[in-house]
Amino acid sequence: MTTASSHGTAVRPTRPGRRVAPPEGAAIQPSLLDLGEEVGLRPLRAGLRRTVLTDGAWIDHRPGWLEGSAQVLDTLLTDVPWRAELRQMYERVVDVPRLVCLYADGAPLPVPVLEAAREELSAHYAAELGEPFRTAGLCLYRDGRDSVAWHGDTIGRGAKQDTMVAILSVGDTRPLHLRPRGGGPSIRVPLGHGDLVVMGGSCQRTWEHAIPKTARPVGPRVSIQFRPHGVA
Numbered sequence: 001m002t003t004a005s006s007h008g009t010a011v012r013p014t015r016p017g018r019r020v021a022p023p024e025g026a027a028i029q030p031s032l033l034d035l036g037e038e039v040g041l042r043p044l045r046a047g048l049r050r051t052v053l054t055d056g057a058w059i060d061h062r063p064g065w066l067e068g069s070a071q072v073l074d075t076l077l078t079d080v081p082w083r084a085e086l087r088q089m090y091e092r093v094v095d096v097p098r099l100v101c102l103y104a105d106g107a108p109l110p111v112p113v114l115e116a117a118r119e120e121l122s123a124h125y126a127a128e129l130g131e132p133f134r135t136a137g138l139c140l141y142r143d144g145r146d147s148v149a150w151h152g153d154t155i156g157r158g159a160k161q162d163t164m165v166a167i168l169s170v171g172d173t174r175p176l177h178l179r180p181r182g183g184g185p186s187i188r189v190p191l192g193h194g195d196l197v198v199m200g201g202s203c204q205r206t207w208e209h210a211i212p213k214t215a216r217p218v219g220p221r222v223s224i225q226f227r228p229h230g231v232a
């Protein structure tokens with residue numbers, strides 16, 4: 001059984017691990033914000049703001065770092081071998097209706113600007129992180145029904161050590177929600193259209209994050225997550 005997506009394309013439900021086609025309509029509806037812009041990176045430092053959270057966690061936010069994000073989204077929707085998520089994620093069974101593709105350490109990324117982004121992030125955070133970003137996890141949220149539930153990226157070293165996860169986002173804006181594990185107010189960071197957020201310090205083990213579902217009519221969003229070796 002399939003149902004139509006917001007773009008009228010039958011893309012769900014999917015069986016785990018099965019290769020699936022992206023929502024076709026998305027490719028011909030690029031964001032009006034960056035239509036016609038050349039693909040490239042704006043200066044990173046210029047718009048980068050740090051918010052210090054509790055318990056040694058922090059986030060950096062740089063809205064609009066990637067220029068021409070509509071073109072990048074088009075390429076990713078077409079060229080990435082998207083698959084339904086296969087496994088239980090992180091420390092609990094989380095609901096992960098979305099499509100994914102993991103680029104392991106050393107694997108060429110589907111768009112050259114993503115290689116440039118990873119290099120620039122590695123250079124910028126070299127002193128603080130002490131190692132480069134290596135892997136790239138891509139996630140496709142086809143519409144507002146796709147989401148990821150509350151979790152920390154705690155498979156691997158993020159469970160015990162400070163680390164960083166850098167997320168570059170293209171497509172429609174979805175808010176990343178963050179909340180302290182010990183309880184307390186949550187925060188939300190809007191992510192889309194070339195925005196960057198970096199979760200750092202103890203963020204993966206002392207805070208949790210989520211992309212909630214939304215009833216608003218939203219088109220596809222692709223999240224590109226850069227992580228150091230051994231962090232997942």
Ligand SMILES: O=C(O)CCC(=O)C(=O)O
Nearest residue numbers: 139148153167209211223
């Ligand atoms: O979509 C996002 O930006 C966040 C995804 C995420 O937290 C994860 O895959 O671990």
Ligand SMILES: [Fe+2]
Nearest residue numbers: 151152153209
């Ligand atoms: Fe995560």
